[in-house]
Amino acid sequence: MDDETRLIRAGSLPDKLAKTVGPPIQKGSTVLLPDAEALYDDHSQVTYGRQGLAAQAALADALAEMEGAVGVALYPSGLAAVTGALLAVLKAGDQILVADTVYRPTRRFCDTVLKRFGVSTAYFDPRQAPEELVARAPEATRLIMMESPGSLSFEMQDMTRTAELARARNILTAADNTWGAGYLYKPLEHGVDLSIQALTKYVGGHSDIFMGSAAARDPGLVRALDDGVVQTGWSVSPEDAYQMLRGLRTLPTRLAKHGESGLAVARWLAERPEVAAVIHPALPGASDHELWARDFTGACGLFAFALKPGPTAAVNAFLDELTLFGLGFSWGGFESLAISCDHQLRSRKFRRDYGGPLIRLHIGLEDPKDLIADLANALSVYAGRTR
Numbered sequence: 342m343d344d345e346t347r348l349i350r351a352g353s354l355p356d357k358l359a360k361t362v363g364p365p366i367q368k369g370s371t372v373l374l375p376d377a378e379a380l381y382d383d384h385s386q387v388t389y390g391r392q393g394l395a396a397q398a399a400l401a402d403a404l405a406e407m408e409g410a411v412g413v414a415l416y417p418s419g420l421a422a423v424t425g426a427l428l429a430v431l432k433a434g435d436q437i438l439v440a441d442t443v444y445r446p447t448r449r450f451c452d453t454v455l456k457r458f459g460v461s462t463a464y465f466d467p468r469q470a471p472e473e474l475v476a477r478a479p480e481a482t483r484l485i486m487m488e489s490p491g492s493l494s495f496e497m498q499d500m501t502r503t504a505e506l507a508r509a510r511n512i513l514t515a516a517d518n519t520w521g522a523g524y525l526y527k528p529l530e531h532g533v534d535l536s537i538q539a540l541t542k543y544v545g546g547h548s549d550i551f552m553g554s555a556a557a558r559d560p561g562l563v564r565a566l567d568d569g570v571v572q573t574g575w576s577v578s579p580e581d582a583y584q585m586l587r588g589l590r591t592l593p594t595r596l597a598k599h600g601e602s603g604l605a606v607a608r609w610l611a612e613r614p615e616v617a618a619v620i621h622p623a624l625p626g627a628s629d630h631e632l633w634a635r636d637f638t639g640a641c642g643l644f645a646f647a648l649k650p651g652p653t654a655a656v657n658a659f660l661d662e663l664t665l666f667g668l669g670f671s672w673g674g675f676e677s678l679a680i681s682c683d684h685q686l687r688s689r690k691f692r693r694d695y696g697g698p699l700i701r702l703h704i705g706l707e708d709p710k711d712l713i714a715d716l717a718n719a720l721s722v723y724a725g726r727t728r
């Protein structure tokens with residue numbers, strides 16, 4: 342054969358791969374099939390690389406193991422997991438009930454894309470009793486979308502009871518469980534039908550990869566998720582899947598530290614004169630503490646607190662004074678972050694007075710003593726600007 346041909350044939354996948362601790366990062370669009378029959382008639386074969394070769398399959402298996410799922414679908418971002426799971430089970434004419442405290446882009450998707458395709462959305466107060474919520478759900482209700490604790494303000498919902506009641510009315514339930522990371526809370530074990538999370542956050546753990554997952558136990562729902570991914574063409578790269586799996590290995594160890602440091606900072610903040618309220622469901626005495634304690638096995642490092650009332654300029658001065666907390670969205674990485682929340686809270690239907698400007702903190706893996714010193718300094722600046 343000529344060099345041109347030999348270069349095409351050389352260096353192909355060996356029959357046997359050396360066994361490493363993690364899966365191979367197998368890259369490929371084309372999958373070579375063993376014989377002509379396998380092209381169309383052998384459904385046990387992977388026939389195309391879009392939905393996952395070794396690394397993606399290993400990640401999906403590991404997530405299924407953690408969540409107690411029968412199947413897990415992977416998406417290129419957490420938001421894509423939310424939208425992909427909703428599109429997989431909804432059709433024109435359906436209605437969905439969505440917690441008012443959901444991640445804001447979830448709301449944007451409901452109000453734009455779902456609306457355009459004839460699915461209507463009604464928002465509910467996360468504090469509404471599940472009995473009332475389910476009893477009042479209109480006939481067209483197909484799904485209840487929950488997020489507990491909710492984004493930014495961390496209201497808890499009784500997802501277990503909601504799922505139980507919804508099931509009796511043939512309504513599906515879905516949880517955006519990014520806070521629980523599929524580890525601190527396992528929606529499927531509490532009867533929720535669809536467990537969704539942004540792996541971007543704690544599973545990735547280093548603020549550098551996007552990915553999301555949706556998990557289910559019911560074989561019909563697993564098939565619907567898989568079909569949805571195939572039909573819409575979602576795909577995640579093998580490198581990203583490999584990195585996610587690497588993050589998953591240390592998730593419990595990292596979460597324990599995030600949770601412990603988060604509570605240490607929350608307890609300290611609760612004693613400060615500049616602080617009106619600390620909103621952390623794992624804090625004993627918090628309004629949602631009992632619900633959290635019943636269903637969750639731990640806390641992550643994300644919570645909020647309200648400053649005593651003060652002007653926006655003082656809130657910004659507080660944030661700008663912080664040196665160990667980056668100012669940025671997303672969370673779940675090794676580093677601490679802070680944002681102001683009031684701007685985002687304006688899109689809510691059920692507004693609540695938290696006692697003053699709301700700040701969300703992500704507590705990273707730094708020593709909490711250093712973080713507390715940083716916060717103390719910034720709070721004194723805030724006090725000076727509000728006096």
Ligand SMILES: *Cc1c(COP(=O)(O)O)cnc(C)c1O
Pocket residue numbers: 418419420421423444488492517519520538539540541542551552553671
């Ligand atoms: C960040 C986040 C998402 C979206 O994840 P991306 O990977 O950033 O798209 C979804 N839900 C919640 C609760 C989040 O915090």
